Amino acid sequence: MAQNIYDTPEFFTNYSNLLRSQKGLDGAPEWPRLQTFLPGSLQGSRVLDLGCGFGWYTRWFHEHGAASVHGLDVSQNMLDRAREMTDPETYKGITYLRADLDSKDIPLLTDAGDGSVDMVFSSLALHYLVNLQELLAQAYRVLKPGGTFVFSVEHPIVTAPRVMxxxxxxxxxxxxxxxxxxxxxxxxxxxxxWDYQVEGLRETNWLGADGVHKQHRTVTTYINLLLGAGFALTGFDEWCPREGELDGRPEWVNLREKEMVKPTFLLVRATKSKGAV
Structure with a gap:
């Protein structure tokens, strides 16, 4: 089972105070670029949001035309907060379900029919998983031909150091x-x-908690896992703020000093061939 640090009270409180937790997509500096990786239209689509957290993306997809969006997360705290923020009358097409993405049996994914989903999405969740290869195979299977898998992870330059x-x-x-x-x-x-080529578990201190588990993989490994699952790589961005991108956002003033030094996120769009079966 994947580590569930988010259901630790102190950690969840600290996470809830992050800018992206308070402001949602407006507090996620990578969102404008990640948004360009999404399909041109979500109208009538079926979407899976893996590691949905507070449901910010889940709700955005529904607001932009998705007929059904299923948010999955291992954390009960995350799901409780997502449900609190999701009015059932306004968001009738949204469901939230607890699921361990490292499991071989993931509700709404492993039991989804072949070619039944238009988009699989994941924001900053896959770098926690040990069994990523199996998850990618499942995502490929459930996507319709021409469907997309859009995700972000912490950039491998960020996950590599054993002391961050x-x-x-x-x-x-x-x-x-x-x-x-x-x-x-x-x-x-x-x-x-440090140890960029040494893949595997990293135990880090984050948000005041020791022993937070993340899985370090190189960029090469991410790409080869996608290609091995059958995907075509159709979008790729080693996110780092561009000149002027943080201007006018005083809440991001501290990012100018540290985020310009390295790529912070890896943004990826992978597509299932239209001729795939």
């Missing part, structure tokens, strides 16, 4: 030409890239 966090360093200015006297010393923040 920016480091302050002093380096000599490499731009200064040789022979011009002593090089100027620059103060820089760097993200240490």
């Amino acid at each position: 966090g920016m480091i302050d360093v002093q380096i000599k200015d490499p731009r200064q030409a040789a022979g011009e006297g002593e090089s100027e010393v620059l103060q820089r923040k760097i993200w240490p890239l």
